[in-house]
Structure formats: C-alpha cells, structure tokens
Amino acid sequence: MVSRTDSKGLLEYCNRLFLNISGYTEAELLGKPHSIIRHPDMPKAVFKLLWEYIQQGNEIFAYVKNLCKDGAYYWVLAHVTATFNDNNEIIGYHSNRRSPNKDSLEKIATIYANLLEIENSAQSSTEGLKKSYSTLMQVTSTKGEDYNEFILKI
Numbered sequence: 001m002v003s004r005t006d007s008k009g010l011l012e013y014c015n016r017l018f019l020n021i022s023g024y025t026e027a028e029l030l031g032k033p034h035s036i037i038r039h040p041d042m043p044k045a046v047f048k049l050l051w052e053y054i055q056q057g058n059e060i061f062a063y064v065k066n067l068c069k070d071g072a073y074y075w076v077l078a079h080v081t082a083t084f085n086d087n088n089e090i091i092g093y094h095s096n097r098r099s100p101n102k103d104s105l106e107k108i109a110t111i112y113a114n115l116l117e118i119e120n121s122a123q124s125s126t127e128g129l130k131k132s133y134s135t136l137m138q139v140t141s142t143k144g145e146d147y148n149e150f151i152l153k154i
Contacts, residue, residue: 001076001097004083007090009034023069039067043115044125045132049147050080054093057082061151063100063108075100077151104154111139 001021004013011029019026022037029036038047042065053060059081067073076097083092100108115132122128140150 004094005034006092037066039065039073041065043112044129045115045136054080054082061148107154
C-alpha cells in the first residue's frame, strides 16, 4: 500500500490497493488529511513520534491501525519518509505499508492499548499525551535501541 501527502499531511496520491482496502474512492481521499483513516484505538503518542521523525527528514517504521470507510479496520507496518525538493526542503511525505507479523502485532497492540489508557485517563489531553509519549520512549528504549530498531525487532 502506498500513499503520498504534501507537507501538511494532505493526501496527494493513493495506490489502488490503498483505495481497495480503505474502502474510499480516490475523489474521497485526495486533498483530505491522511488522518481520515486514523483509528480511534491509535495512541496520539505514536503520531507525535512519527511527525517528529519525518519533519526532521528521518524515516520511521510504525505499526498503525487504520479505519476503513465502513468502520472495519486493518493493521499495517508503515515505513514513512520525507520527500525533498532540489533545495533539500521537505515538500511532502511518502508511506509504504506491508502486512504486519502476527506475533509482532499482538505485542504492539498490547503496548498501544496501554498508551491509549494513559492518554484517556489523564486530566487533560496535553498531560495524557506527555505521559503516553514518555511511556512509549521508555518501552522502546529498554534495550538501548532507538525506536526504529525496537519496531523492526519486535
């Protein structure tokens, strides 16, 4: 599955597989925020980290639970990178996705459920995001690895 956005996250391209799985038409997606397919079970901390990586021009791998138009969902292992112009300025983002490993998915789903609980139980969304993000960093760095190393080994 492939998609491309502008620098603000608005969809510019979705391949046929992306359209077929999400249940949307190209006309329904192009120009819309990529978050249109964000599942409510996804912790905000994961997207905070994702945006930090890609806005600095770094690639990131992340397990993502996406929401289909009909309310169904699907999991992917996304590889997200920045797209640069000739002046080395970020002009957008590109995401390739593949099916996740079942064992890895069980582990990440447990981590995400914990992060979401932290976010939802906080007194404010700002506090929840801060605590969830901190927990995510603790979980993924327990073996002295960076986030991408953790995700690719899980």
